[in-house]
Amino acid sequence: DSGVTQTPKHLITATGQRVTLRCSPRSGDLSVYWYQQSLDQGLQFLIQYYNGEERAKGNILERFSAQQFPDLHSELNLSSLELGDSALYFCASSVDPGRSGNTIYFGEGSWLTVV
Amino acid sequence: AQSVTQPDIHITVSEGASLELRCNYSYGATPYLFWYVQSPGQGLQLLLKYFSGDTLVQGIKGFEAEFKRSQSSFNLRKPSVHWSDAAEYFCAVGPRNTGGFKTIFGAGTRLFVKA
Numbered sequence: 301d302s303g304v305t306q307t308p309k310h311l312i313t314a315t316g317q318r319v320t321l322r323c324s325p326r327s328g329d330l331s332v333y334w335y336q337q338s339l340d341q342g343l344q345f346l347i348q349y350y351n352g353e354e355r356a357k358g359n360i361l362e363r364f365s366a367q368q369f370p371d372l373h374s375e376l377n378l379s380s381l382e383l384g385d386s387a388l389y390f391c392a393s394s395v396d397p398g399r400s401g402n403t404i405y406f407g408e409g410s411w412l413t414v415v
Numbered sequence: 416a417q418s419v420t421q422p423d424i425h426i427t428v429s430e431g432a433s434l435e436l437r438c439n440y441s442y443g444a445t446p447y448l449f450w451y452v453q454s455p456g457q458g459l460q461l462l463l464k465y466f467s468g469d470t471l472v473q474g475i476k477g478f479e480a481e482f483k484r485s486q487s488s489f490n491l492r493k494p495s496v497h498w499s500d501a502a503e504y505f506c507a508v509g510p511r512n513t514g515g516f517k518t519i520f521g522a523g524t525r526l527f528v529k530a
Binding site: 302304342343345356390392403404405406407408409 | 447449451457458459460461464505507509517518520522523
C-alpha cells in the first residue's frame with residue numbers, strides 16, 4: 301500500500317459525459333501528479349500540483365482539468381468524454397520537489413471506460 | 416533530449432532463471448533513477464531507487480539494479496525469478512534539483528514467467 305488513495309477504482313460512462321476522479325496523497329506529501337496509462341500511449345504525465353498550485357503541465361487535453369484543495373487532495377475532471385479517453389488514470393504524490401528523493405508514489409489507479 | 420529507453424518490450428524467462436531488464440537513459444546530468452513494477456490491474460510500486468553512493472542498489476522482492484554512468488544504464492536484475500514476478504517493469508529517471516514532474520518513464524518491459 302503506497303498510501304495514495306484513488307476513487308473510484310472503476311468507472312463506466314458514456315461519450316460526452318463528465319467524470320471526476322479523486323485522489324488523496326500520502327500523508328505529508330505536498331505534490332500530486334496525474335498520469336494517464338493507455339495501451340497505445342503508455343504512461344503519460346498529465347499535470348502536477350504542489351501545495352495547491354499548478355506546478356507543471358504535460359500532455360493534458362483542454363477537456364481535462366485538475367485542482368488541488370487546501371487539504372491537499374486532488375481531483376481530475378474529464379469532460380466531453382470520448383472513446384479514446386478510456387484508460388487507467390493514476391494519481392501519484394511526492395514529498396517536496398526540492399528535497400532529495402523526488403520519489404513518486406502511485407495510487408492503484410482509476411479505470412475509466414467510455415462507451 | 417531527455418529520454419528513457421527500455422529496449423525489450425517483453426521478456427520471457429523460466430521460473431528459477433536469472434533476469435536482467437535493460438534501461439538506458441539520456442539526461443543532462445546524473446539523474447535519480449528508479450525501477451517500478453506494475454502487476455496486472457495494479458498501480459506502480461517502487462522497487463528500488465538510486466540517488467548516490469554505491470552503484471549497486473538493493474530493492475524489494477529480491478531485485479537489484481546497477482547504475483553504470485559510463486553506459487548511461489540502470490539495469491534491473493534478479494538471480495532467480497518467481498512466477499509472481501510476472502508483471503510490467505518501468506524504469507524512470509528524474510532530476511536532482513527540481514520537481515518530480517520531470518520524472519520520465521520508459522515504455523515498460525513486460526515480464527512473462529514460464530513454469
